[in-house]
Amino acid sequence: MRRLLIAIAFVATPAFAQTTRIASDFEIAQMQQQLARSHDFLSQLSGHLNLGDARLTRGESTLARREYAQAYELAAHERLDARRASDLARYATATSYAALAEGKLGRDAHAFELSEEAIRYESGEAKTWNLYASTMSLLGKPAKAASASRNAVALARRDLAQSPGLDNRLDLAVYEYALASALNETGQAREAEQLLVEVTSSLRSPDFDFVRAQIAHLEAFESYSSARGQAAAYISLLNRSQLRLAALYESRGDAERARRQYENVLAARSDDPTALAGIARLSQSGEHFAEAFDANPFSLSLVRDYQRYLATHRDEQAEGDSAGARMRRVLIAMNRGDLHTAKTALDQLDQQFPDNDTLRTLRADLNKPSELPSFLRAGATTATPSASDLRSLIALFNDDRLTPEQRMALDKLTMTNVAQFDDAGSENHQTIFEKGDIDGVRFRFSEPMAFNGDFAAHAPLRLTYRVLGASNDELLLEPIQLEGAR
Amino acid sequence: MIQLTTARLAKAQTRVSVPHRHLMPPQRLRAAIWPKTRSHVAQTLLSVLLMLAATSAVAQPVANTNRGIVVAHDNVIELLDHTGKNLIWKSDGLPTPQAIAESNERIAVLDPLANEARIVELATGRGTTVQTGETPIAGVFIGPTLYLLERDARALERIGADGTRASISTGADPAFLRAANGRLYLYVRGEGVVQEVSTSPFAIRRSVRVTPFASDFQVDAKNAYIVDPHGAKIGIVNLDSMQSAGSIDVGAVPVSFAFASAGTSLTARTLAVADPSAKKVWIIEGAQSVTQAFTRGFLRGLIGLGLFGSGTSNFPTGVDRVFVRGARWYAFDSSSGTLYRFTKSSSSVVAKNIHSFAVAPEGVFYWDDAVRRLHQAD
Numbered sequence: 056m057r058r059l060l061i062a063i064a065f066v067a068t069p070a071f072a073q074t075t076r077i078a079s080d081f082e083i084a085q086m087q088q089q090l091a092r093s094h095d096f097l098s099q100l101s102g103h104l105n106l107g108d109a110r111l112t113r114g115e116s117t118l119a120r121r122e123y124a125q126a127y128e129l130a131a132h133e134r135l136d137a138r139r140a141s142d143l144a145r146y147a148t149a150t151s152y153a154a155l156a157e158g159k160l161g162r163d164a165h166a167f168e169l170s171e172e173a174i175r176y177e178s179g180e181a182k183t184w185n186l187y188a189s190t191m192s193l194l195g196k197p198a199k200a201a202s203a204s205r206n207a208v209a210l211a212r213r214d215l216a217q218s219p220g221l222d223n224r225l226d227l228a229v230y231e232y233a234l235a236s237a238l239n240e241t242g243q244a245r246e247a248e249q250l251l252v253e254v255t256s257s258l259r260s261p262d263f264d265f266v267r268a269q270i271a272h273l274e275a276f277e278s279y280s281s282a283r284g285q286a287a288a289y290i291s292l293l294n295r296s297q298l299r300l301a302a303l304y305e306s307r308g309d310a311e312r313a314r315r316q317y318e319n320v321l322a323a324r325s326d327d328p329t330a331l332a333g334i335a336r337l338s339q340s341g342e343h344f345a346e347a348f349d350a351n352p353f354s355l356s357l358v359r360d361y362q363r364y365l366a367t368h369r370d371e372q373a374e375g376d377s378a379g380a381r382m383r384r385v386l387i388a389m390n391r392g393d394l395h396t397a398k399t400a401l402d403q404l405d406q407q408f409p410d411n412d413t414l415r416t417l418r419a420d421l422n423k424p425s426e427l428p429s430f431l432r433a434g435a436t437t438a439t440p441s442a443s444d445l446r447s448l449i450a451l452f453n454d455d456r457l458t459p460e461q462r463m464a465l466d467k468l469t470m471t472n473v474a475q476f477d478d479a480g481s482e483n484h485q486t487i488f489e490k491g492d493i494d495g496v497r498f499r500f501s502e503p504m505a506f507n508g509d510f511a512a513h514a515p516l517r518l519t520y521r522v523l524g525a526s527n528d529e530l531l532l533e534p535i536q537l538e539g540a541r
Numbered sequence: 542m543i544q545l546t547t548a549r550l551a552k553a554q555t556r557v558s559v560p561h562r563h564l565m566p567p568q569r570l571r572a573a574i575w576p577k578t579r580s581h582v583a584q585t586l587l588s589v590l591l592m593l594a595a596t597s598a599v600a601q602p603v604a605n606t607n608r609g610i611v612v613a614h615d616n617v618i619e620l621l622d623h624t625g626k627n628l629i630w631k632s633d634g635l636p637t638p639q640a641i642a643e644s645n646e647r648i649a650v651l652d653p654l655a656n657e658a659r660i661v662e663l664a665t666g667r668g669t670t671v672q673t674g675e676t677p678i679a680g681v682f683i684g685p686t687l688y689l690l691e692r693d694a695r696a697l698e699r700i701g702a703d704g705t706r707a708s709i710s711t712g713a714d715p716a717f718l719r720a721a722n723g724r725l726y727l728y729v730r731g732e733g734v735v736q737e738v739s740t741s742p743f744a745i746r747r748s749v750r751v752t753p754f755a756s757d758f759q760v761d762a763k764n765a766y767i768v769d770p771h772g773a774k775i776g777i778v779n780l781d782s783m784q785s786a787g788s789i790d791v792g793a794v795p796v797s798f799a800f801a802s803a804g805t806s807l808t809a810r811t812l813a814v815a816d817p818s819a820k821k822v823w824i825i826e827g828a829q830s831v832t833q834a835f836t837r838g839f840l841r842g843l844i845g846l847g848l849f850g851s852g853t854s855n856f857p858t859g860v861d862r863v864f865v866r867g868a869r870w871y872a873f874d875s876s877s878g879t880l881y882r883f884t885k886s887s888s889s890v891v892a893k894n895i896h897s898f899a900v901a902p903e904g905v906f907y908w909d910d911a912v913r914r915l916h917q918a919d
Contacts (some may be wrong), residue, residue, distance in 0.1 A: 141818040179754030202693035
């Protein structure tokens with residue numbers, strides 16, 4: 056069943072047809088179908104909000120904003136329509152959603168005004184306060200969100216006491232989750248943890264056997280930010296609560312508990328991008344990073360985690376042709392200073408995923424002006440440059456940003472590094488080398504050079520040289536001396 | 542960002558959606574429940590598109606003071622003269638101002654989103670910006686002292702003229718702050734409590750339990766009034782005894798009200814109550830003692846006066862705020878930004894697509910963000 060649905064997702068999103076599936080492809084296809092089939096307000100609204108959120112996690116903020124704008128227009132239309140029909144509960148709900156959409160669009164002041172208007176009409180409804188809290192979280196106002204969430208939880212507890220039932224139990228869990236999220240953001244981690252443990256325990260209790268059976272029957276697994284119905288709400292809430300709990304444990308250094316929560320999430324859905332990224336971060340394993348990138352190649356936080364990982368894993372390779380693998384190759388090339396390779400790979404990704412924020416950020420990183428190595432600023436005559444210094448030199452040459460004075464200083468500079476040559480020719484106790492690398496930075500001579508003595512290729516040798524220039528990702532060197540590395 | 546806000550999207554919404562009394566004229570009621578025709582839908586859509594352009598703007602609070610009209614917008618505060626045309630001074634403002642509290646000497650512009658208040662001397666325009674507790678939604682001056690209701694901090698804060706500060710805790714969701722007889726009155730919406738606060742000592746003096754989740758709260762010298770939209774009532778608290786003094790049934794979904802008249806020997810104090818569900822403003826009598834009611838009824842019968850004829854005013858859209866300035870009555874539809882002037886028998890549009898305004902003796906003043914100018918209407 057799940058495979059069939061995934062196949063449908065491929066059909067619905069041809070842009071991804073040639074690559075490994077991205078985890079949110081399925082949710083996006085589902086929401087697009089919902090928008091096409093169901094034209095009532097709530098179906099359309101949740102469709103646009105969920106699509107926007109899914110797009111945002113993939114670095115597609117332009118598409119996300121388009122969805123949020125449509126959600127706002129729907130809600131604004133609905134609130135006026137409700138007001139004309141004298142249906143004030145509907146008006147308050149639509150106003151809350153209009154506020155939420157405005158919050159997602161970054162229109163803070165109007166989002167706040169609409170939120171206030173909604174609670175003027177429906178301050179006795181937990182749902183209204185919960186939407187208020189969500190909007191305040193979007194505006195970066197966690198203290199307001201926490202206060203509103205407390206109101207929502209108090210009202211939901213009242214409702215549950217008056218009418219114990221699955222719907223009210225699920226509602227309470229949703230609001231407790233929102234409260235925990237807001238408390239966590241205000242630094243009240245202890246209370247947040249208690250609430251999240253309470254939520255996950257409650258969801259795993261026999262009270263929800265019926266919903267779990269329903270989910271098993273439907274083979275449902277998709278997670279939405281605006282979930283409809285018991286099954287979808289249950290799946291989404293359990294997923295988010297466990298992820299939130301895992302992040303909380305991770306932030307305080309409790310890796311074992313964090314890993315357990317991430318594994319719980321993956322047990323329900325093996326391609327959850329956040330959980331895979333969490334596991335990769337904790338395990339520092341290239342294999343896990345590969346899985347996380349396949350689930351969502353465009354998560355900026357995953358990109359940054361991977362860049363940190365690459366700093367200590369210089370021999371990392373990325374096999375395959377998935378978007379995740381190609382993204383990792385970009386990052387590996389960047390890490391090695393193969394800027395030309397990185398730019399080429401980025402260009403190809405850009406063609407397939409135009410207007411992507413993460414790709415744009417990486418391009419900006421690549422284009423960021425390289426700093427002048429300190430030995431050039433200090434006017435030194437000898438230096439042992441780092442790989443980073445050499446990459447900066449390549450970038451400065453490629454961008455033609457060295458001043459005449461800096462070029463003169465470079466001409467006078469003699470540098471020494473441990474190098475490895477690619478291949479060796481030999482004749483009359485001379486060894487002939489043409490190219491190699493210094494700490495991952497490629498170099499070549501202007502022509503094959505013969506060195507007195509027998510030297511092995513692919514072995515560390517101490518090379519003293521001057522820099523003549525750079526081409527693409529290679530330095531052009533003039534050798535002065537070669538000796539065995541000590 | 543995870544929302545998970547709509548787990549119960551499909552839940553029925555019936556709390557206040559249907560007026561529970563037969564107050565709606567049959568024609569209007571039919572319009573509300575009958576399916577719309579194609580042309581009606583098209584017309585609706587057009588009006589929505591027009592409205593969207595205007596209503597996505599943000600409020601710029603305007604206040605009438607004894608020195609002129611104050612408007613807060615775009616990080617500035619301006620005082621204009623009573624015509625609204627001549628600038629007297631301009632001062633630094635706040636990023637997202639929402640409300641203005643005023644006294645004879647000072648104003649306080651409140652920014653509940655940024656948790657800031659800017660207190661400005663009306664005479665000079667000189668002011669100071671203070672950080673407040675979470676979400677300052679209302680302010681009241683008693684003498685030179687400012688009292689701020691900080692809803693999400695669940696606190697009432699006092700800021701003296703010299704800058705000294707003190708704070709007292711309130712219950713959950715304190716929503717309204719009023720002053721009468723030198724005392725402060727809070728309505729704590731989540732708990733359904735009215736609290737009386739003395740200024741010296743600064744402390745909660747008395748409390749009374751009332752209906753929770755009210756949409757408006759006003760006080761006069763003798764009573765506090767609490768608007769309960771769900772129960773379609775206005776609850777009354779006698780401020781002398783701090784005891785409930787009963788309630789008045791009104792409309793289908795009353796949302797807010799203003800004192801329409803102070804009362805005479807023939808009539809009790811009257812309230813103008815906005816009811817957006819019925820698209821009416823109801824004119825009703827406020828609290829009165831049994832003796833007062835008997836005497837007034839006797840006099841009306843004796844000289845043959847009716848009580849307000851039909852007793853209602855009709856509006857094309859549902860109004861949810863009422864303002865009274867002497868003989869001039871105004872009603873506001875916050876959903877469409879339409880301001881009406883009304884009498885007991887008719888209403889007319891004063892301004893459209895506005896968000897905030899002040900009713901002054903010279904007329905109604907509102908800020909037009911499109912042309913960045915204060916307008917006077919009526």
